[in-house]
Amino acid sequence: MHALHCPNAQPPLQHLFTMPLTSLLTFLSIFTLFTCSLSSPLPQSTFLSLMKQSLIGPAMSRWDLSSPTINPCNLTGIRCDIDFNLISINISSWSLSGTFPLGVCTAYPNLQTLDLSINDLHGGFPHDILNCSSLQYLNLSYTGLTGSVPHLSPLCSIRSLDLSNNLFTGDFPLSITNLTSLEVVNFNENPGFNIWHLPKSFMQLINIKVLILSTTCLRGEILPWLGNMTSLTDLELSGNFLIGTIPETLGRLPNLRLLELYYNNLTGEIPQELGNLTTLTDIDLSENHLTGRIPENLCALPNLRVLQLYTNHLTGPIPAILGNSTKLSMLSLYKNSLTGSLPENLGRYSDLVVFEVSENQLSGPLPPYVCENGKLLYILVLSNQLTGNIPSSYDACTSLLRIRVSNNQLNGPIPEGIFGLPHVSIMDMSFNQLEGTMSKSIGNARNLTSLYMSDNQLSGELPAEISRLTALVKIDLSNNQFTGPIPSEMGNLRLLNQLSLQNNRFNSSIPESLSSLKSLNVLNISNNELTGEIPDGLCSLLPNSLDFSHNNLTGPVPLPLIKEGLLESVAGNPNLCVAFRLNLTDPVLPLCPKPNLRRRLNNLWIISVCVLASILGALFFLKHWFKKPDLLMEQEGLSSTSSFSYDVTSFHKLSFDQHEIVEALIDKNIVGHGGSGTVYKIELSNGELVAVKKLWTRKTKDRVDPASPGSPGLDRELKTEVETLGSIRHKNIVKLYCCYSSNDSNLLVYEYMPNGNxxxxxxxxxxxxxxxxxxxxxxxxxxxxxxxxxxxxxxxxxxxxxxxxxxxxxxxxxxxxxxxxxxxxxxxxxxxxxxxxxxxxxxxxxxxxxxxxxxxxxxxxxxxxxxxxxxxxxxxxxxxxxxxxxxxxxxxxxxxxxxxxxxxxxxxxxxxxxxxxxxxxxxxxxxxxxxxxxxxxxxxxxxxxxxxxxxxxxxxxxxxxxxxxxxxxxxxxxx
Missing domain, CATH: 1.10.510.10 (Transferase(Phosphotransferase) domain 1)
Known part of the structure; x- marks a missing residue:
């Protein structure tokens, strides 16, 4: 019997005589209750009351224990035998939180089933359960238990043990090999165990049917003696560190239905002997280093439902006999080196759901019958050497969620119905030799989020019906032969993030409606035959990637493109011009001839502002250069000789200079501190706000924090941040304007985020x-x-x-x-x-x-x-x-x-x-x-x-x- 351990020791005997009477009586009553709970059976309702007090959650209101005559056998989750002995407690998925109380086995010596799964239990394994000598079914999965698993040998009657998905640590409990009645063992997802090896003592589990040891830090080889555990129906050893080959002896398991060895480091060939497993339904050997061919007899198994061998080094063909399967629902063979043709009858006789053979070297045509039974969700065959047409039968694949046939050598027209598949979210047919037009039926593909058709020979006009696809996020139709206008209705695609239409023959003006695509990050319409002016409204999409180059555009380049240094985005348009030049470093573009009065006034106003700003800036600089005291400079962490000696690395056209930034590095502008420096909020003279991160250099860091001299990570951090952010252009990545570097400090100037983090x-x-x-x-x-x-x-x-x-x-x-x-x-x-x-x-x-x-x-x-x-x-x-x-x-x-x-x-x-x-x-x-x-x-x-x-x-x-x-x-x- 386990002793009761309390973190607070009971009072010494002499203190009992000095206690107030009420406190003494309370202590004695509690002591008596718990002492009795360990020395004699608790009344059944008493233990259930303890459970209700210890495990907190609304579901416990199902137990009304207020009546002294309550029959526990009538409570939810409780089951009794014909003699009214409580034999089962099942509170699985009650969303309870707390500690399972002591005394369950003394209260219920006939307890056979204890299911506490999918609750939030505190502490470690409830050791008191080890006294349940009649227990046959124990489920503690998804309870968050921590610590080590104790010696489990006392559970001599246990048949099913599920401790999966917890946080156990320490040594794996090899004592389970003494529990010879075990039929089910599940330790799945306990990655905190110490590294261990599968001992031969597991052969003592002669009744074992289900053995799940996935993600338990199991190491070593799969030893041949596993083939002697002939009662096994489910063997799962995935997510471990297993090495060596798959033993041929696994082919001796006549009852095996499920074999999962994925995510290990297994090598060698798939044993032909696995083809003897006539009851096998699911096999997953993915994410290993297996070589050789897929055994034909494995593909001929009559009950095979799932075949997953992806991410290995398998070679040779996919056995054609797989097409005769009447049970196959999932075929996943991607990332191998498979060759030859796909089985012609694949999916013809079975309810195929997943067809995934991407990134191999497969050739020949696509199988025409994969949608035959109306259950297919995925066609994923990208990056192979497939040829021929896309079968016309695919336009009846109305259940499809994704179709990806890119990077092959497919040709001919795309069946019209494919464009209108109602549930498809990704349609990827890029990098083939497909031809023909895009059907208007695309307006029916209301769930489409990504449309990739680049690098084909598609032609004709882009149908306006594409604007109905309000879920679209990415469109890439580049490197085709599309003609006609860019539909103005595309401005309705408010979620659109990427629109790539480059290298086609679009010949309209640029629709002003594209300016309403506020989520757009990439707009590339270069190398077309577009005409007219660049809509000013499109510049509201900056700093996103915009490319209008190599068209027939005319008129003035919008000022924001010039200010952001993006004139290369309009190159190759000989009839574009600039209203004025900001500086002499701008690429040479002709000045726009004879501006109208309104444009002339606008230009005059802009030039006046620039001149006035230059004069004011010069005066401001002179004032502070000559008048700022050296003492104030030192208080700001600068020196009078180095305050303006920053090296500048800019990534955008700047509307400020280093003097304006440095002068504003004062205490009242500080908005935060970090381990590497200080963050300032600075309002520029033009009214804009920027954030400045001042990173300490080694010299400054030594002065401020002598305990941390010369932290080399700071220089690397600065370099990393500058190199990373400087080249990024995305609306969801913070914008880095420039970096100022000196001997004292390094300043990173960002766009300011008014709503914090x-x-x-x-x-x-x-x-x-x-x-x-x-x-x-x-x-x-x-x-x-x-x-x-x-x-x-x-x-x-x-x-x-x-x-x-x-x-x-x-x-x-x-x-x-x-x-x-x-x-x-x-x-x-x-x-x-x-x-x-x-x-x-x-x-x-x-x-x-x-x-x-x-x-x-x-x-x-x-x-x-x-x-x-x-x-x-x-x-x-x-x-x-x-x-x-x-x-x-x-x-x-x-x-x-x-x-x-x-x-x-x-x-x-x-x-x-x-x-x-x-x-x-x-x-x-x-x-x-x-x-x-x-x-x-x-x-x-x-x-x-x-x-x-x-x-x-x-x-x-x-x-x-x-x-x-x-x-x-x-x-x-x-x-």
Whole structure:
């Protein structure tokens, strides 16, 4: 029997005699209750009362224990046998928080089932359970338990043990091998265990059917003796550090239905013997280093439903016999070196849902029957050597969500119906030899968010019906032969972020309506035959990427393009001109002839302002140069000999000079301090506001903080931030105007964000953000990160995404900031995109930092998922209510498996909101982003698509959004 351990010792005996009588009686009653609970069976209702007191949550109101004659067997979650002995307690998914009380086994010696899963239990493994000698079913999954797992041998009757998705640490409990009655063992997702090896003693589990040891730090080889555990139906060892080959003996498991070995370091060929597993339904060997061919007999298995072998080094053809399958629903073979033709009959006889063979060397035609049974969601065959036409049968694939056939050698016209598929969100047919016109039926593709048709031979006019696709975010029709006008109706595409129409034959004027596309970040209409003037309104889209070059445009170049130094964006238009020149360094363009009176007055006014500003600036400079006391200069951290000796690196046309910035570095303008310097808010003489980050150099840092001499990281931080931000042009990345460098300090001058940072907005209560605003912020952050990860020549990992590094402009549009520890990844493959320096902020760090110091783009995805959880819940990443060693990710994981629990995590300040379904959709995205396995997290491009699909305007306002996902799918491995 376990002793009762209390952190506060009971009073010494002599103190009992000095206690007040009431205190003494209270103490004795409590002492008697707990002593009896450990020495003799508790009355059943007494223990249930203890449970109700210890586990807090609204669901406990289901238990009315007020009547002394209450029959516990009638309570929700309680089950008794025919003799009224309590044999089962099941409070799974009750959203409870607290500690499971002592005494369950003494109160209920016949207890057979204890299910506490999907609650928030505090502390470690409840040791008192070890006294339950009759216990057969124990489920503590998704409870957030910490610490080590004790010796489990006392549970001699246990048949099913589920401790998955917790935070256990220490040694793996090999004592389970003594529990010979075990049929189900599930330790999935406990990445804190010490490295361990699978011992041969597991063979003692002769009754084992389900063995799930995924993500438990298992290392070593898969030893052949596993083939002797012939009762196995489910073997899952994924997400570990397994090496060596897959043993042939696994082919001896006659009852095996599910085999998952993905995310390991396995080598060698797939054993032919796996083709003997006639009961096998699912096999996933993805993300390993397997070589050789796909065994034909494996593809001929009669019950095979899921075949996933992606990201290996497999060669040879996909066995044609796979086309005869009547059960196959998911085929995922991307990122291998497979050759030959695709099975012609693929999907003809089965309900195919996923068809994913991208990034191989496959040739021949596309299989015509993949949509035959109307269930297909994904056609992903990009980056192969496929030829021939797109089958006409594909225009009947009305269930499709994505079709991506880019980077192949397909030719002929695109079947008309494909353009109008009602559920497709991504249509990618770029880099082929497709021809013909774009059908007007595209107006029916109302869920389309990305349309990629670049580098083909498409011709004809762009149909105006494209303007009906109000969910569109990206359009790339570049390098085709489109003619006619750019439809003015495209101004209705308010979510559009990218419009690339370059290298076509469009021959209209530029529609003024494009100026209303406030989300547009890239507008490239170069190398066409466009005429007329550049609409002034388009300049409101700056600082985004605009390219009007090599057309037949006429008239004056808008002044903002000149001021921003973007004259190269209008090159190759011989009939363009400038109304006046700002300076002699501007590229030579002719002055516009004979301006009308209004334009002449405007020019005169602008020139007058420039002259007046120059005079005032000179006077201001002279005044302060001669009159500013040296003492005041020293108080500002400057010296009279170095105050204006800054080296300047500018990235935009500047409307200020260094003198105006330096003179404003005074105490009253300070708005914040950081570990590397001070931030100032400065109002320029022209009325504009800028933010200046003053970074200490080594010399200054030594003077200010002698305890931290010569921090070399500061120079690297400055260089990183300047190099990173200087070349970036995106509306959701903070704009760096210039950098001033001197011996004393370095100044970074940014655009000023009047609404501060997202952390303060969410957690410090100075403003209220409704859900549409929060969604817009989340989408903007995601678009900025997607730009960094996917739209640059070399991806950039930010490495410190958090809500305090997201700034908000006057319209609460987000800007990602603070790139001091960012890393440019000059590599091609995702697994190579890593750094070796641990960086970031606790609460936002991806869990792989527990066993690896590498930071990849998927680390940014995880951090973004935490920020998204902040937006949905209103909670900080770390809150006292989460418990010790808990964070928001774990807290949410204990709540989301019931509708009630899911609604409970939503920000209570939005309890009145009609957008609850859209908030839950965003929560689903956040959960995917924070998956513990990096490979299962989406890319930021995918996150953008998912958030667009969760756009608040797509709801009817009553919480009836477009999502059809079920809550249980939040924790599924595949989405």
């Amino acid at each position: 997202l952390w303060d907005a969410l957690h410090n209560g100075w403003c209220f953000l409704d859900w549409p605003t929060r969604h817009r912020i989340a989408l903007g952050i995601a678009q900025g990160l997607a730009y960094l990860h996917h739209d640059l020549l070399f991806p950039i990992v930010h490495r410190d995404i958090k809500s305090s590094n997201v700034l908000l402009d006057a319209d609460f549009e987000p800007k990602v900031a603070d790139f001091g520890i960012a890393k440019v990844l000059q590599a091609r493959r995702e697994h190579e995109l890593s750094t070796t320096t641990i960086a970031g902020t606790y609460g936002y760090l991806a869990p792989e930092y527990a066993y690896s110091s590498k930071a990849t783009t998927k680390c940014d995805v995880y951090s973004f998922g935490v920020v998204l959880m902040e937006l949905v819940t209103g909670k900080k990443p770390i809150e006292p209510e989460f418990g010790d060693s808990r964070d928001i990710v774990h807290w949410i994981s204990t709540k989301i498996c019931t509708k009630e629990g899911t609604l409970e995590v939503l920000d209570r300040r939005l309890s009145w909101s009609p957008y609850k379904e859209e908030m839950i959709q965003a929560l689903r995205v956040a959960i995917r982003c924070t998956c513990s396995l990096p490979g299962l997290r989406p890319t930021m491009n995918e996150v953008v698509q998912l958030l667009i699909e969760a756009e608040p305007c797509k709801s009817d306002g009553n919480g009836n959004g477009a999502s059809s996902f079920k809550l249980k799918e939040l924790t599924n491995k595949r989405v």
